[in-house]
Amino acid sequence: MKLEKSSRFSACPGPVVTIVLDGVGISPREDGDAVKTARTPMLDKLMANFPMTALRAHGTAVGMPSDEDMGNSEVGHNAIGAGRVFAQGAKLVAESIASGNLWQGQAWQEVVATAKQGGTLHFLGLFSDGNVHSHIDHLRAMIDQAKKEGVSKVRLHILLDGRDVGETSALDYVDPFEAYLDGLRSADFDVAIASGGGRMTITMDRYEAHWAMVQRGWDIHVRGEGRQFASAHEAIVTYRNESNVIDQDLPGFVISKDGKPLGPIVDGDAVVLFNFRGDRAIEISRAFTEENFTAFARGPLPKVTYAGMMQYDGDTKLPPRFLVQPPAIDRTMGEYLAKNGISQYAISETQKYGHVTYFWNGNRSGKFDETLETYVEIPSDVVPFEQRPWMKCAEITDALIDAVRSGKYRYLRVNYANGDMVGHTGNFEAAVTAMQGLDLQLARLIPVILAANGTAIITADHGNADEMYELDKKGNVTRDAEGRTKAKTSHTLNPVPFVLVSGEDNPGYKLRQDLAAAGLSNIAATVLNLLGYEAPEDYDASLIESV
Numbered sequence: 001m002k003l004e005k006s007s008r009f010s011a012c013p014g015p016v017v018t019i020v021l022d023g024v025g026i027s028p029r030e031d032g033d034a035v036k037t038a039r040t041p042m043l044d045k046l047m048a049n050f051p052m053t054a055l056r057a058h059g060t061a062v063g064m065p066s067d068e069d070m071g072n073s074e075v076g077h078n079a080i081g082a083g084r085v086f087a088q089g090a091k092l093v094a095e096s097i098a099s100g101n102l103w104q105g106q107a108w109q110e111v112v113a114t115a116k117q118g119g120t121l122h123f124l125g126l127f128s129d130g131n132v133h134s135h136i137d138h139l140r141a142m143i144d145q146a147k148k149e150g151v152s153k154v155r156l157h158i159l160l161d162g163r164d165v166g167e168t169s170a171l172d173y174v175d176p177f178e179a180y181l182d183g184l185r186s187a188d189f190d191v192a193i194a195s196g197g198g199r200m201t202i203t204m205d206r207y208e209a210h211w212a213m214v215q216r217g218w219d220i221h222v223r224g225e226g227r228q229f230a231s232a233h234e235a236i237v238t239y240r241n242e243s244n245v246i247d248q249d250l251p252g253f254v255i256s257k258d259g260k261p262l263g264p265i266v267d268g269d270a271v272v273l274f275n276f277r278g279d280r281a282i283e284i285s286r287a288f289t290e291e292n293f294t295a296f297a298r299g300p301l302p303k304v305t306y307a308g309m310m311q312y313d314g315d316t317k318l319p320p321r322f323l324v325q326p327p328a329i330d331r332t333m334g335e336y337l338a339k340n341g342i343s344q345y346a347i348s349e350t351q352k353y354g355h356v357t358y359f360w361n362g363n364r365s366g367k368f369d370e371t372l373e374t375y376v377e378i379p380s381d382v383v384p385f386e387q388r389p390w391m392k393c394a395e396i397t398d399a400l401i402d403a404v405r406s407g408k409y410r411y412l413r414v415n416y417a418n419g420d421m422v423g424h425t426g427n428f429e430a431a432v433t434a435m436q437g438l439d440l441q442l443a444r445l446i447p448v449i450l451a452a453n454g455t456a457i458i459t460a461d462h463g464n465a466d467e468m469y470e471l472d473k474k475g476n477v478t479r480d481a482e483g484r485t486k487a488k489t490s491h492t493l494n495p496v497p498f499v500l501v502s503g504e505d506n507p508g509y510k511l512r513q514d515l516a517a518a519g520l521s522n523i524a525a526t527v528l529n530l531l532g533y534e535a536p537e538d539y540d541a542s543l544i545e546s547v
């Protein structure tokens with residue numbers, strides 16, 4: 001894994017810093033664009049005065065099945081870190097189902113065998129077609145197949161989305177699905193929704209930001225302990241009437257009959273977590289599989305056959321049993337740098353910490369080199385982010401400035417969560433404030449990088465805050481008769497900025513103009529060139545050429 005010194009590019013005399021503004025895309029319109037609406041004098045100045053281009057960050061450019069698929073943090077950071085595009089979970093699972101390979105795999109066969117020995121087969125996961133963490137079609141295919149293979153009892157534990165899909169769309173998924181289940185149910189096939197809740201209140205925490213969420217999910221799905229309803233539909237309607245929250249924040253519920261939960265998880269059952277993306281699947285998978293588990297009081301651990309849709313962590317091999325082989329992301333830029341003795345620093349706050357470490361390194365939670373790499377996590381607030389739209393961007397910047405000034409690191413990277421985490425709340429004013437808070441930090445950080453003779457790359461992993469209102473099919477903001485807009489909480493299909501900021505008048509390179517559809521996977525080669533190396537042959541092209 002030796003990197004060749006470049007004969008075309010001289011190494012940047014100071015540190016190279018990649019700044020990922022999570023969820024900050026470039027929208028073609030002004031309406032509902034919190035990025036343009038925000039007063040961001042620093043970002044504006046940088047975009048106007050330094051070489052800039054727009055990068056594709058969605059669809060096939062990041063390994064998603066189609067260009068209708070928005071980008072997300074996993075596929076975006078994977079592409080940035082690996083310098084190549086890998087077919088991603090969404091695509092691999094769909095293919096594995098279409099080809100039938102999934103059913104041939106040992107994991108599926110063990111799951112089915114467990115259920116056929118008298119256990120219940122449970123499916124747990126994000127219940128939408130967002131295609132970020134999961135897809136409801138994969139769930140359907142597995143239920144159909146389980147029935148075909150003679151499984152007699154299936155229970156579903158559904159996490160309501162409202163974050164990768166419309167903010168109040170839960171019933172658009174639940175109602176047709178109940179009708180589909182009605183059609184499947186027979187004397188020898190018993191299938192029902194057993195529990196659920198909003199994805200941001202139960203089960204799908206990430207990076208250990210808030211274990212209490214996972215504990216609530218555990219109690220609801222596994223122990224059947226929670227407020228009882230006759231159906232998921234009833235739970236959703238009741239909660240919506242009681243409090244004005246969007247789907248992702250709906251409280252958990254247990255479906256019961258005569259006071260008895262319909263599907264607690266017990267010894268001898270099989271459990272499939274049908275999310276393919278790992279960040280929000282790891283904690284609950286640990287709860288199901290770790291013998292010595294201390295994150296919360298789990299109670300007795302039911303002896304189940306547990307399978308993830310994928311293996312979520314390539315370093316810890318979690319979970320050991322999984323249905324589809326994850327993308328084989330290898331030879332990431334982080335690994336190359338580590339193996340060539342180049343020091344690295346990565347920082348974010350908890351909510352995005354794994355994005356600049358685990359996703360960046362091809363879904364591996366460890367380091368390549370303990371001595372050459374420093375990873376810093378600033379603890380995130382545990383509050384709704386519309387209440388703290390600045391999040392931890394100032395604290396991150398404090399630490400990053402120290403790291404740049406220390407002179408210890410050749411390559412640094414940071415993820416600022418604001419555009420994305422506040423974008424997901426659907427609160428336009430908060431998203432504007434988030435961008436303004438971020439701009440203050442760029443105004444502190446950039447001069448420090450330039451004073452160290454460094455180069456900064458400002459970019460993003462996908463859009464979010466750039467489109468805070470739902471659009472119609474023609475791409476115009478939807479307004480009702482009173483002119484009211486509908487909040488959009490999900491990511492966008494927009495490209496993202498790539499701004500190359502350096503203090504040198506003649507840095508010896510310029511942006512290439514001949515790359516037709518450059519995307520996030522072109523960043524890694526660019527970074528290696530800026531550090532004075534040629535990129536590995538199979539990396540996607542660099543965005544710069546020497547002059």
Ligand SMILES: O=C(O)[C@H](O)COP(=O)(O)O
Nearest residue numbers: 072073074132163164420
């Ligand atoms: O997990 C989430 O919060 C959303 O589904 C996707 O957001 P991210 O891809 O930016 O993390």
Ligand SMILES: [Mn+2]
Nearest residue numbers: 022073420461
């Ligand atoms: Mn993101």
Ligand SMILES: [Mn+2]
Nearest residue numbers: 023420424464
């Ligand atoms: Mn996001």
